[in-house]
Amino acid sequence: MRVPTVPEGRYGTVRSMDERGTFLFSGYARLPQDVSHQAIYRRVGVVVEVDEQGDVVACSTTLMMPAASRFFERLLLGRNVLTERREIEATVRYRYRGHSQGALISALHKAFEAVDQSPLVLGEAAGPLPSARPDGSAQERG
Numbered sequence: 001m002r003v004p005t006v007p008e009g010r011y012g013t014v015r016s017m018d019e020r021g022t023f024l025f026s027g028y029a030r031l032p033q034d035v036s037h038q039a040i041y042r043r044v045g046v047v048v049e050v051d052e053q054g055d056v057v058a059c060s061t062t063l064m065m066p067a068a069s070r071f072f073e074r075l076l077l078g079r080n081v082l083t084e085r086r087e088i089e090a091t092v093r094y095r096y097r098g099h100s101q102g103a104l105i106s107a108l109h110k111a112f113e114a115v116d117q118s119p120l121v122l123g124e125a126a127g128p129l130p131s132a133r134p135d136g137s138a139q140e141r142g
Contacts, residue, residue: 022057023118024049025081027110029103044100046072046107054082054120061104068098081115 026047049058059076063069075095079088092105115121 022049022051023115023120025111025114025118027107027112027114029106029110031103032099044103044107046104046111048076048081048111050081050115050120052120054080054115056081061107063098063100063104068096068100072096072104081112082120085112 024047026045028043028045031042031044043062045062047060048056051057056076056079059073061069061072063072072092075091076088079091081088088108089105092101092108096104
């Protein structure tokens with residue numbers, strides 16, 4: 001079976017899109033009143049893609065300023081959402097000094113809650129892949 005690839009992106013790499021290898025988690029929180037884009041969005045979103053060990057391989061946020069969004073991304077890349085939550089939050093509190101800091105941390109907490117309900121934490125209790133057969137074998141997609 002051919003595994004699709006992601007075309008060359010902003011980091012100049014081509015990655016394999018193996019849905020069994022990563023998980024996507026998101027969280028949203030209300031923005032403070034004094035943030036310029038609060039009137040437009042009202043909420044900030046955080047999305048983290050993590051591998052099976054919990055390491056952040058990609059992340060993004062709905063922050064309007066590209067520099068703020070890229071900075072936030074750099075703070076999370078390579079961190080582990082299973083073992084480094086306190087460090088992630090402490091780093092965001094210390095280094096991200098924008099007005100949306102509290103909302104970003106709240107959104108991260110929501111994403112962490114989603115991690116806690118996922119196969120990364122629950123393992124087999126989260127259930128098999130949707131394409132799995134009752135006998136445990138994988139179903140081929142065509």
